[in-house]
Amino acid sequence: MKKLLLNIFFLFLITTPLLANDCKVWQNDRYERRTVGVQPSDWSWGCDSIGALEGSVFNKTGEYVIKIIITGTKSKKAVGKQIQSYSFAPNTSYDFYFFPGNGICNVDKSARMQLEYSVTIPGFCKTRYTKSELEIKRRKEIEERQQQAEQDILYNNCVIAKSKGIDSSAVSSVRSVCREISKNPTTWQKLKWGS
Numbered sequence: 001m002k003k004l005l006l007n008i009f010f011l012f013l014i015t016t017p018l019l020a021n022d023c024k025v026w027q028n029d030r031y032e033r034r035t036v037g038v039q040p041s042d043w044s045w046g047c048d049s050i051g052a053l054e055g056s057v058f059n060k061t062g063e064y065v066i067k068i069i070i071t072g073t074k075s076k077k078a079v080g081k082q083i084q085s086y087s088f089a090p091n092t093s094y095d096f097y098f099f100p101g102n103g104i105c106n107v108d109k110s111a112r113m114q115l116e117y118s119v120t121i122p123g124f125c126k127t128r129y130t131k132s133e134l135e136i137k138r139r140k141e142i143e144e145r146q147q148q149a150e151q152d153i154l155y156n157n158c159v160i161a162k163s164k165g166i167d168s169s170a171v172s173s174v175r176s177v178c179r180e181i182s183k184n185p186t187t188w189q190k191l192k193w194g195s
Contacts, residue, residue: 022134023125030121035069036061038113045070045113047105053079053098062090063117070098072108079104080116088115150195155182157193 038057045055059065065088071078079102088094098104104111129137158178163171181189 022129024129025127027124027126029123031118032121033118035114035116043113051100051105053102053105056093056095058093059088059090065115065117067116069114070111072104073110075107077103151182153195154193
């Protein structure tokens with residue numbers, strides 16, 4: 001009876017399309033850094049008497065900015081500041097300060113600013129199995145499940161049979177022996193403990 005039910009179950013699996021994943025090669029989510037230029041009207045800067053660069057910028061990107069970058073027009077020198085805890089939220093202002101010796105003050109009369117932010121590129125399937133590959137994969141999965149089910153039945157029946165009348169301290173040894181038997185049973189062991 002058990003064998004009949006097991007065969008009906010596996011027949012159902014073979015004739016019913018599985019909800020198996022047909023993706024062969026999956027690209028995981030990845031993070032990409034992007035930069036966007038800031039309009040001159042959205043930021044201001046200046047240098048103080050000791051050559052420190054300071055100013056303020058407004059975030060219109062709609063993203064949480066992780067870094068600001070200022071590049072001098074004449075010097076081509078760039079200075080950047082990592083924003084702590086992604087605190088530069090959209091539609092807010094951020095006040096920045098760069099110490100003297102930044103390479104822009106006392107050299108450049110104009111500069112440009114960029115804001116850097118991170119975006120998540122969602123994962124996607126790069127390559128899908130062909131119909132024939134999917135069928136082979138599906139049949140292999142069914143065979144493995146069937147083999148595992150038969151192995152489990154043999155293991156359980158072996159443990160029950162060998163555990164009768166023995167001390168409970170020896171049951172772990174019986175389980176170990178039965179696990180090895182279930183992996184490679186003889187014909188006699190299949191008949192005795194199989195389904």
